[in-house]
Amino acid sequence: MKDKRFLTLAIESSCDETAAAVLSGGRDVLSDVVSSQIDIHEKYGGVVPEIASRHHLTAVNSVIDEALAKAGVTLDDISLVGVTCGPGLVGSLVIGIAAAKAIAMAKNIPLVGVNHMYGHVSSNFIQYKELEPPFLSLIVSGGHTNLVYMESYTSCRVLGSTRDDAAGEAYDKVARVIGLGYPGGPKIDRLAKEGDPEAIHFKRVYLEKGSFDFSFSGIKTGVLNYVNSQKQAGRDINAADVAAGFQEAVVEVLVNKAMEAAEMTGSDSIVIAGGVAANDRLRKELSSACDSKNIKLYLPEKRLCTDNASMIGCAAYYKYQALGDDGLYLDAYPSLPVDAQIKISGDGETSW
Amino acid sequence: MRILSFETTGQLGSAALTASDGTVKQLFTTGRMDHLKELTPMAKELLDEEGISPAELDAVAVSKGPGSFTGIRIGVTSARTFAQASGKKCIAVSSLDIFRQKAGADRKVAVIFNARRGQVYGAVFGNDGGEILAPGPYMLTDVLEAVKGFDDVVFFGDGTDAYEEAMEGQKVADVSERYQTAEMVAKEALHLLAEGKTSDYENVMPDYMRRAEAEVKLEDGTLQKMREAKLARFKLR
Numbered sequence: 001m002k003d004k005r006f007l008t009l010a011i012e013s014s015c016d017e018t019a020a021a022v023l024s025g026g027r028d029v030l031s032d033v034v035s036s037q038i039d040i041h042e043k044y045g046g047v048v049p050e051i052a053s054r055h056h057l058t059a060v061n062s063v064i065d066e067a068l069a070k071a072g073v074t075l076d077d078i079s080l081v082g083v084t085c086g087p088g089l090v091g092s093l094v095i096g097i098a099a100a101k102a103i104a105m106a107k108n109i110p111l112v113g114v115n116h117m118y119g120h121v122s123s124n125f126i127q128y129k130e131l132e133p134p135f136l137s138l139i140v141s142g143g144h145t146n147l148v149y150m151e152s153y154t155s156c157r158v159l160g161s162t163r164d165d166a167a168g169e170a171y172d173k174v175a176r177v178i179g180l181g182y183p184g185g186p187k188i189d190r191l192a193k194e195g196d197p198e199a200i201h202f203k204r205v206y207l208e209k210g211s212f213d214f215s216f217s218g219i220k221t222g223v224l225n226y227v228n229s230q231k232q233a234g235r236d237i238n239a240a241d242v243a244a245g246f247q248e249a250v251v252e253v254l255v256n257k258a259m260e261a262a263e264m265t266g267s268d269s270i271v272i273a274g275g276v277a278a279n280d281r282l283r284k285e286l287s288s289a290c291d292s293k294n295i296k297l298y299l300p301e302k303r304l305c306t307d308n309a310s311m312i313g314c315a316a317y318y319k320y321q322a323l324g325d326d327g328l329y330l331d332a333y334p335s336l337p338v339d340a341q342i343k344i345s346g347d348g349e350t351s352w
Numbered sequence: 353m354r355i356l357s358f359e360t361t362g363q364l365g366s367a368a369l370t371a372s373d374g375t376v377k378q379l380f381t382t383g384r385m386d387h388l389k390e391l392t393p394m395a396k397e398l399l400d401e402e403g404i405s406p407a408e409l410d411a412v413a414v415s416k417g418p419g420s421f422t423g424i425r426i427g428v429t430s431a432r433t434f435a436q437a438s439g440k441k442c443i444a445v446s447s448l449d450i451f452r453q454k455a456g457a458d459r460k461v462a463v464i465f466n467a468r469r470g471q472v473y474g475a476v477f478g479n480d481g482g483e484i485l486a487p488g489p490y491m492l493t494d495v496l497e498a499v500k501g502f503d504d505v506v507f508f509g510d511g512t513d514a515y516e517e518a519m520e521g522q523k524v525a526d527v528s529e530r531y532q533t534a535e536m537v538a539k540e541a542l543h544l545l546a547e548g549k550t551s552d553y554e555n556v557m558p559d560y561m562r563r564a565e566a567e568v569k570l571e572d573g574t575l576q577k578m579r580e581a582k583l584a585r586f587k588l589r
Contacts (some may be wrong), residue, residue: 043570044566044570045579048566049566050421051564051566051567052565053421053422053425054425054558054560054564057425057428057429057558058557060429060433061432061433061436061553061554062554064433064436065436072516075437090422091421091422091425094388094422094425094426094429095425095429097431098388098391098425098426098429098430099429099430099433101388101391101392101430101434102429102430102431102432102434102436102437103393103436103437104392104436105392105395105396105406105434106406106433106434106437106438107406107437107438126506205546207353211451241354250407255535260498327393328392328393328396329389329390329393331388331389332388348389
């Protein structure tokens with residue numbers, strides 16, 4: 001007999017993690033499985049799309065099996081399949097989507113395509129059961145840096161975006177230059193704890209007054225120029241100080257812009273999401289800034305910040321409730337805008 | 353025997369279903385970039401038209417490559433997961449091997465898939481379908497060498513379009529039968545199923561015939577040299 005609960009099977013494969021989860025309703029996670037490829041891509045100094053795609057293919061079926069088994073259910077109990085359909089690496093996205101579509105077709109289960117960025121925000125719904133839109137959200141990851149105003153579970157207004165590098169991207173590039181390798185975020189965060197954030201000052205870029213856009217390529221170039229000039233002069237570089245100084249510059253801009261956006265939108269809370277939200281320095285600085293302004297901070301635990309399928313299942317559930325399913329014509333949308341909500345009609349007509 | 357077949361390694365994707373009378377029904381994608389979008393809707397349409405459910409299938413078949421890397425993955429992941437979800441057995445066939453069907457008393461078959469820079473994934477099959485050149489990655493010139501001296505060889509595959517000039521003086525199959533299709537996968541799968549040659553889905557693996565470029569570069573040291581060159585350029589500024 002089919003499980004009486006509304007169960008969602010979610011699949012995520014937009015970058016280098018193959019993940020599956022089972023949720024009851026929108027917020028109750030029954031299982032969450034992640035197969036990470038970090039060790040594989042570390043040797044290449046970053047994610048190699050072709051290699052990531054090959055690994056997703058061999059991992060996805062057992063990850064799904066494990067998620068079902070850990071939740072103690074079978075596909076016959078599943079009411080909805082949700083999958084990340086963009087943005088992300090196209091070759092990676094394809095695997096999760098092909099798998100999700102095959103399950104939806106074989107078992108005649110409704111299918112929903114999830115915008116990865118709505119997924120990141122949704123990780124907060126899993127942790128904070130009382131949280132409901134509208135709210136202000138700062139999304140910081142390897143591919144994105146955005147300030148958005150979540151109007152509902154399925155719509156948002158973009159207040160600001162990065163004009164060049166995403167914050168996480170700048171971390172990866174700086175880590176490479178000071179010899180830390182991939183993934184840059186956690187490695188810089190760790191090393192920065194041993195350094196002095198005031199020792200080297202890197203210029204903060206705020207862009208024009210009142211703008212909520214970001215620019216991190218200037219900070220990154222500042223680090224590159226500093227490292228270069230020190231090497232040229234034959235001076236040793238204190239990598240810990242560089243890491244701490246760089247991180248301080250990035251975090252300061254992120255925190256200040258988020259606080260300004262809260263003031264502008266009259267928000268009494270800020271919701272943080274994305275892989276860079278796992279950064280200790282950012283978490284600490286945001287906490288103290290919010291405390292001083294009496295703003296409630298929603299900060300998901302670290303494993304919910306990095307890519308996972310639970311957040312995709314949560315976003316899929318709310319999208320299905322509000323907008324219905326997408327059907328079997330779902331495709332991969334590697335450049336899906338942060339605020340876009342894919343909608344597919346019965347004959348395959350796609351809009352967002 | 354009811355087999356649902358996927359072919360997504362070439363420019364157009366296709367799905368096929370063997371009907372109860374042994375005939376094969378087949379649908380093609382609209383365009384070259386629609387494999388992922390249209391494969392499952394085509395499969396569903398075929399099943400619905402025949403009025404059968406996934407549970408009534410005997411097996412799921414797929415061409416495992418070589419061909420487009422992304423295309424291979426769409427077909428193989430779809431077949432693996434469909435089999436996983438429906439509890440069916442899988443049959444994986446080579447996208448080159450299925451061209452044996454085209455051989456006959458009057459013609460030998462040369463298959464070439466474009467692998468760029470003078471390279472192909474290719475094979476040559478004799479009149480009885482036997483291997484003259486085993487399926488594999490070759491230079492185009494290797495395949496041309498293998499067919500030398502035969503006057504009844506017909507060329508198949510998208511390599512005939514990519515290397516049009518080299519096809520001068522060779523017989524090239526009409527476009528109606530030049531490329532790999534799900535129907536060809538289905539025909540091969542019917543034989544294999546009759547012989548009991550099926551696999552569990554987790555044993556169905558893609559056959560790329562080539563390693564990822566980055567993997568090769570990491571091993572032969574090119575990747576390290578590229579990194580050093582990049583850093584050296586940076587230092588000069």
